Amino acid sequence: MATRKKTAKKAARKAASTKGPKYVYTWGNGKADGHGKMKELLGGKGANLAEMTLIGLPVPAGFTITTEVCTYYYAHKRTYPSTLRAQMEAGIANMEKIMGYKFGDSEGFPLLVAVRSGARDSMPGMMDTVLNLGLNDKTVEALSKATDNERFAWDCYRRFIQMYGDVVLGVQKREGEDHEPFEEVIESFKHETYGKDIVDSDLTAEDNKELVARFKKLVKDRTGQGFPEDPWEQLEGAAGAVFSSWMNDRAIVYRRKYGIPAAWGTAVNVQAMVFGNTGTNSGSGVAFTRNPANGENELYGEFLVNAQGEDVVAGVRTPDPVSGMEQALPQAYKDLLKVRKILEKHFTDVQDVEFTIQDGKLFMLQTRNGKRTAAAALKFSMDMNKEKLIDWQTAVLRNPADQLDQLLAPVFDAAELKKTPEIAKGLPAGPGAASGKIYLNADRAAAAANKGEVVLLVRVETSPEDLRGMIAAEGILTSRGGVSSHAALVARQMGKVCICGASGIEIDYDKKTVKAGGQSFKEGDYLSIDGTTGIVYGGQVATEPSEIITGLINGKKSSQNTEKFQHFVQLMDWCAKATRMGVRTNADTPEQVKTAVAFGAEGIGLTRTEHMFFEGDRIDAMREMILADNETNRRKALKKLLPHQRKDFFGIFKALEGKPATIRLLDPPLHEFLPHTKEQQLDLANKIGIPVETIMQRVHELHEFNPMLGHRGCRLAISYPEIAEMQAQAIFEAAAQCVKKGIEVKPEVMVPLVGYARELELQVEIIHRIAAEVKEKKGVEFDYLVGTMIEVPRGAVTADEIAAHAQFFSFGTNDLTQTALGVSRDDMGSFLNSYTENDIYPRNPFASLDTTGVGQLMEIAAAKGREVRPDIKLGICGEHGGDPDSVKFCHKLGLAYVSCSPYRVPVARLAAAHAAINDGSAPKAAKKATKKKSAKKAAKRAKK
Known part of the structure; x- marks a missing residue:
């Protein structure tokens, strides 16, 4: 009777497993329900296990519980679909058939399983894993007899209790503890029994039995419950823990950093051990x-x-x-x-x-x-293209744009290194050079970084709980672990400098000290690490530019001959072939322009003219103009500024060699140029010969409650048109000077902060009038454009009216974000963490464009501007121009260019190329120019 009941129950479960959605996908013995392209449903790990099985590799049998179950789990108060248990039982039965073992068998060899996570995008170490599941007091004895290896069986059991106790039962370190509780038990036992630390593989069967007993006591003490003996209870608990780990703190921090949506969920993979x-x-x-x-x-x-x-x-x-x-x-x-x-x-x-x-x-x-790393990605892509494994477009896509600046990062100054003692050596796990203040705890490291300190996180070994500190740190140093350890893997992905397994370093968490090379360092002291060589140096070491910087900008042949330099040049040449959208630079000096042009910038997208007023003694003339009480005196002071501005613009035009330059007229409020301390005000009064009381009174008059929304931009030029006149005159006289010297010039004059068409109309009249006067006076002809910066919401929604007077729009997304969100980027630090942790801001909106909010304003402005003026030039000059995701949005919007800081130009070029390749607008034919020719061209550009 009992047998019939069991058989009927089994049949009922089998029938239930075939009803409704399929939640379990099996693999094993050369067959699989899924395949490698099913990552959305099976996660990356499950899809690839199925794929490896299908191509005949030796993969132990198993099954994947789909990401849909994860979604269901969170939507239904952490419960499972009713048919899942039956499908899991069918999956276990399939594993038993293939492997020849039974799950929970206490007589023969028991089937043990590993339970692992599997997100669509790899998240190494961020979620939970349980190995050796299925062991209990009976099955461990069965495993011991079946293998005739008592030490092995109890080693597995000890490991299982530790992992299950940590992951599923929550026996983890408490606040203020630096060591994991199970590790504390092991270390205590080793010293108590052997008087020293020994490796785990040296523990005997009896040692492991004793540790099992102590681990069970720890579980009982911490949870109030005994360790579960039923294998099915263990399996369901482990699956739930993996699903729950999708929303643990470290997984959330990791997803936030890499833009992985929480809605994707994770799969769970159950695999025969x-x-x-x-x-x-x-x-x-x-x-x-x-x-x-x-x-x-x-x-x-x-x-x-x-x-x-x-x-x-x-x-x-x-x-x-x-x-x-x-x-x-x-x-x-x-x-x-x-x-x-x-x-x-x-x-x-x-x-x-x-x-x-x-x-x-x-x-x-x-x-x-x-x-x-970025260096490895570059070499992989070039080598695999040469080996004909991938085409040139795939090679471009294999270089992540947000990692590219790693290639431009500084290295240690060779001369300084000769004077600096080596104190330890480990395994080079993340290349590059980093000097910083050491911190031995992730929270303290993050807090120090928030205060502006450059931080090195130093640990015996890192765990996923250290993620916040790893993100905050410039570099990571561990005394244990190898190049495949958690620290190394995460560091490489983040582009952090990293050394692992530096066994010569002694770390004392209690005393907060590090000892190495006969020296002792406390938290807050400097260490320097070279992740390329694995060498640790005492103190702070100066850095020098990377070989790519020296090759491109300084024109050094030694750098230009390196493989990395030639690979970088080839990548940028491919980007130029692929890209539909141009990349310009935000630059205020000829030196910045030269740097950006060496990186491939096609011109200037933003020159901030106000930055020029702070050089030398010209700030005094600017202050004199602000303090003037009538137009005559203002013009007198502006006349002193004119030659300075003209000279600056000429230098920029010359450095551009005919490339376009968008020059923004004065933008910030006037109070920013005045001294605010009594000492500074007194010094200015003595310099320009006016009473200090007059200066103090003017500072008081110019005070604004909210300068971000005050008397600035085009509002200044409407109140004081003589400012716009002087700046326009300086631009056009510099242009005329270039024409006379045979230098091609393409000025684009940009009026800031326009919200009404009439504001721009008044400025355009001034600019055209001054241009005509300069042309007539200098007897030359030159072309120029006049446009505006779209940086307030009203400017975006009335772009059709504004476009009647503008030949181009440049989106000033820094201010557009501030005015659209009603948030000051300088003051948001007090609540940014709360907003990102509560998923209000997916990312800092001033670092990566808010495409659904601010992006809609841009879409409106672009569409309305094109309605009135189909050939209107559209660009972006906010800091978002150097953010890869923002660049992709700009490509989709059909902008002519993005503009960013000089050292972000390669990043923006690569992101623009990715966007073009991904939407199919890049050409299919491979570029014919060889790497040598490309490198030669770059060398010539650098020399110029």
Whole structure:
């Protein structure tokens, strides 16, 4: 009877599993329900496990619970769909059939499973994992007998209780604790039993039994409940913990940094365990098919003999280089090299794999596109294009625009390094140079960075809980762990300088000290780390420009001959071929212009004329003009400023060599130019010979309650038209001077802060009148444009009226964001964190364009402007012009150009190329120019 009841129950569950939506997708033995293109449903890990199975790689059987279940889980108060349990049981049954073991078997070899997360985009270490699930007091004995390996069985059980206790039962470190509670128990036991710290693989079966008992007591003490014995209760608890970890603090911080939507959810992958901890013929590792730090074409990674995968990635042991497998596990190493070739050919990208060797046999547990530094991304893309694995457009897309500035980052000054002692050496995990004040705790590091300090986060090893500190830090240094540890992986993705496994460093969390090379450093002291060589230096070390900067801007042949420089030039040449939208620069001096042009800027999108008034003694003439009590005296002071402005504009036009220059007329309120302390006011009074009381009175008169919305921009020029006249005269006289010297010139005069058509109309009349006067007086002809900056909402929604007087619009998105959101970018620091953490602002709206709000105003202005003037030139000159996501939006809007600071020009060019390639507007034909010719052209440009 009992058997019939069980059979009927089983049949009912089987029938239920086929009803309704499919939530579980299985793989194993060369077959899979899913495939590699199903990342939205199966997550990246599940999709790639299915794909690896289908192409015949040795993947242990398993199943994926889809991202739809995650969505359901949060929408229904953390409960599961009613049919999920039956589908999971069918998935386990499929695994049992393939693997030949039974889940929860206390007589034979029990099927144990790993439960892992799997987001659509890889989020390394941010969510939770449980290994060895299915063990209890009975199945551990069964595993011990089936393998005739008591130490192995109890090692697995000890690991399982630790992971499950941490991830599912919440036995984690409390506020103020620097050590994980389970690790504290292990360390105490080791010192109590052996009088020293030993590696986990040296623990005996009896040691592990004792640790299991102590771990269970810890669970009971912390949770008030015993450790669960039922494997199905364990599995459902682990799946729930993985789904819950999608909304943990570190995952939220990570998603916010990389723009991953919370709505995507995560999948859960349940996979049959294979064991790297059965003895010296077993092991686990993590490898990249090419070096993700520098891009070299070599198998790169680490492994540990007699260990499980978490031992490698957690950084609790410093592993061996993967090349060491050739000696330790020769057949598995040969098999891994074969898999490497298959994966690269199939996925046509560098892969990051996890593998386990059980008793000499290789198993693949995961593959994903490898996270990489900008230097590695550049070399990967060029090499794979040369190997004909990818075309040139794909090569462009393989270089993330938001990482490109890593290539331009400074390196340590060679002369300074010779004078600075090396105090330790570790594994180079994230290239570059970083000097900063050391902090041994993530929260303290983040707090120091918020105060403006340059920070190095120094830890024994990092865990995902350290993410805030890692984001805040300039560099990361750990005394344990390898190049595949959590610290290394996350650092490479963020572009942070990183050294791991610097074993010569002693870190004392309690005393907040670091000892190395016979020296002692406390929190707040300086250290310097070179993530390219792995060397740690005591104190602060000066830096120098990167080889790309010196090659492009300084024209140094030694830099131009490097592979990295030539690769960079080739990438920029491909970007030029792909891009539909131009990139200009925001520049106020000839030197800034030259830098931007060397980076490929097509002109100036914004010159802020007010910056010119602060140089030398010209600020005194500016102040004299502001303090004047009548027009005659104002004109007298402006006459002193005219030659300075003219000279500045001539220098800029000359540096541009015929490229266009958009010059904004005076924008800020006048009070910004006046001294505000009594001492400064007295000094000015003595200089220009007026009573200090007059200056104090004028400062009082010009005070504004909200300068952002006050007497500034075109409002100043309407009140004092002589200011606009002087600036227009300076621009056009400089243009006339260029014409006479045979220098091509293309001035574009921009009127700021226009909200009414009449405001612009009055300014345009002045500009045209002055231009005509200069042409007649100098006897020359030149072309010019007059336009406006769209930076207030009224200007955007009445753009059709304004366009009647404007030949171009430039979106000043800094002020447009302020006026649209009613927020001052200088004062939002007090609530920005609250707004991002509560998902009000997906990102800082002054760093990345608010496309749904401010973006709509831009769309309205663009459409209305084109209605009245179809050939109107549209651009953007706010700081958003250097943000990759904002650049893509501008491309979609059909802008003629974006403008950004000189050192962001390559980033904007790459982002613009990505946008063109992704929407199909880039040409398909490969560029014919060779890398050598491209590098030569760049060298000639730099010399000029």
